[in-house]
Amino acid sequence: MRAASQILTESFLDVRAKLLEVAATLDRIDRSADQDESLSSAAQGQREQVDAAIQILLSQGPDRAERLQKLFSRDYDSSWRQDMKL
Amino acid sequence: MDYIDPHIHMVSRTTDDYATLARMGCVAMSEPAFWAGFDRRSVDGFRDYFHQLTDVEPKRAAQFGIQHFTWLCINAKEAENVSLSRDVIAMIPEFIECPNVLGIGEIGLNKNTKNEATVFLEHLELAIKYDQQILIHTPHLEDKYQGTRMILDMLCDDSRIDRSRVLVDHVEEHTIGEVLDRGFWAGMTLYPVTKCTPDRAADMIERYSGERLLANSAGDWGPSKPTAVPDLIFEMRRRGHDESLARKVVYDNPIEFFSQSRNFSFVPRDSGSESDS
Numbered sequence: 001m002r003a004a005s006q007i008l009t010e011s012f013l014d015v016r017a018k019l020l021e022v023a024a025t026l027d028r029i030d031r032s033a034d035q036d037e038s039l040s041s042a043a044q045g046q047r048e049q050v051d052a053a054i055q056i057l058l059s060q061g062p063d064r065a066e067r068l069q070k071l072f073s074r075d076y077d078s079s080w081r082q083d084m085k086l
Numbered sequence: 087m088d089y090i091d092p093h094i095h096m097v098s099r100t101t102d103d104y105a106t107l108a109r110m111g112c113v114a115m116s117e118p119a120f121w122a123g124f125d126r127r128s129v130d131g132f133r134d135y136f137h138q139l140t141d142v143e144p145k146r147a148a149q150f151g152i153q154h155f156t157w158l159c160i161n162a163k164e165a166e167n168v169s170l171s172r173d174v175i176a177m178i179p180e181f182i183e184c185p186n187v188l189g190i191g192e193i194g195l196n197k198n199t200k201n202e203a204t205v206f207l208e209h210l211e212l213a214i215k216y217d218q219q220i221l222i223h224t225p226h227l228e229d230k231y232q233g234t235r236m237i238l239d240m241l242c243d244d245s246r247i248d249r250s251r252v253l254v255d256h257v258e259e260h261t262i263g264e265v266l267d268r269g270f271w272a273g274m275t276l277y278p279v280t281k282c283t284p285d286r287a288a289d290m291i292e293r294y295s296g297e298r299l300l301a302n303s304a305g306d307w308g309p310s311k312p313t314a315v316p317d318l319i320f321e322m323r324r325r326g327h328d329e330s331l332a333r334k335v336v337y338d339n340p341i342e343f344f345s346q347s348r349n350f351s352f353v354p355r356d357s358g359s360e361s362d363s
Contacts, residue, residue, distance in 0.1 A: 066260045080239070
């Protein structure tokens with residue numbers, strides 16, 4: 001297993017590039033929203049998901065990827081078989 | 087390193103891809119039946135497709151020293167047509183004894199509808215009746231978590247299902263744990279955008295130790311990379327893992343899982359005899 005410092009050093013430029021892409025995309029959205037009108041309700045929901053995802057990235061814990069996946073997932077309803085009559 | 091791609095759709099790939107895969111170390115592959123990019127209009131369309139899977143592709147693969155195995159079904163997307171699905175399920179036994187057929191797959195859900203679930207359950211009946219292994223497709227993106235849980239519900243509610251003979255494919259960080267915890271095999275699909283990267287697959291191997299875990303390219307007609315499995319091997323090496331851990335996921339595990347099928351007549355390179363592992 002590689003040391004944490006080694007992983008960070010080896011990944012740093014890649015992570016930096018990905019964060020810049022996210023930042024530039026958010027800037028692009030904001031610039032367009034300033035000139036145009038506010039986001040549609042569907043787009044606003046997506047924007048809120050992105051903001052929630054960023055909060056997950058800032059949190060602690062070994063399962064950020066799993067929590068991000070669940071954030072972007074539909075809910076599971078354990079009564080689905082009864083609802084579908086299957 | 088020799089490896090096996092347990093999920094790849096070679097009907098959608100060129101002969102050049104077979105050559106490239108052979109040069110990259112691919113010695114065997116399994117090709118589940120899937121959606122061709124359009125909805126087929128009759129059971130005869132599927133009959134021709136199953137002929138391609140059981141006769142044409144094994145010959146194409148053999149030209150490059152690759153052993154080709156397959157799985158039969160009507161996929162989840164076309165399962166929305168329940169009438170056609172029932173006709174296809176009734177026709178599958180025509181092909182089930184073909185020498186490269188490992189089982190029923192890739193069955194599953196797409197949009198998690200009642201029709202898809204109905205056809206999934208009828209495929210399970212077929213697999214049980216003919217004592218076949220099962221390969222499962224889980225939905226994409228926002229539907230994956232809900233669909234995977236629904237699939238696990240259906241599998242676990244049926245005591246006739248031997249979980250060690252079921253591979254649940256396309257797992258990601260939010261679904262892998264439950265699939266493995268419930269005793270199934272799990273497959274990670276290395277797709278450029280919508281599924282899992284080699285880096286994230288290596289993370290999951292580190293987290294879950296590689297037991298009952300497979301990796302595949304699911305190379306098909308869409309954005310996909312048929313040589314993605316060697317990318318995972320490379321990433322494991324880059325991280326300094328033992329060769330044995332990568333080999334377990336890309337070679338030993340597929341052999342262990344597929345060997346539960348009576349048709350898995352795999353011959354390891356240089357062995358000169360059929361595998362009994």
